Amino acid sequence: MRLSARNKIPAQVVAITHGEATANVELDAGGLRLVASITQEAARELGLAQGSQVITLIKASDVILAVED
Numbered sequence: 742m743r744l745s746a747r748n749k750i751p752a753q754v755v756a757i758t759h760g761e762a763t764a765n766v767e768l769d770a771g772g773l774r775l776v777a778s779i780t781q782e783a784a785r786e787l788g789l790a791q792g793s794q795v796i797t798l799i800k801a802s803d804v805i806l807a808v809e810d
Contacts, residue, residue, distance in 0.1 A: 748799040750775070754789055764789075768797060 752768035752775060764784040768775040775797060789795070 744798065746798040746800050750797045750799065752795055752797050754791055754793040754795060756791060757784065757789060759784075768795065770797065 750770045752770040754766055755769050755774075756767040758765040758767075759781060762781060763778050764781050766777045766779060766784065766789060768777065777797065787793075787795075
């Protein structure tokens with residue numbers, strides 16, 4: 742499979758919190774904590790579990806930062 746996304750980060754699943762429709766997947770990307778919110782169906786289809794090795798693909802058109810006045 743070839744992808745256009747260039748922001749590819751290898752990571753390991755640390756924990757999965759299952760909600761009604763979504764699963765929050767906590768990842769360790771070389772010491773950096775990332776959390777992906779995906780559908781329950783996607784988590785099930787991918788066979789995700791604690792310790793799974795994944796590649797994160799990040800595609801965002803905006804990144805917004807804010808600080809207190």
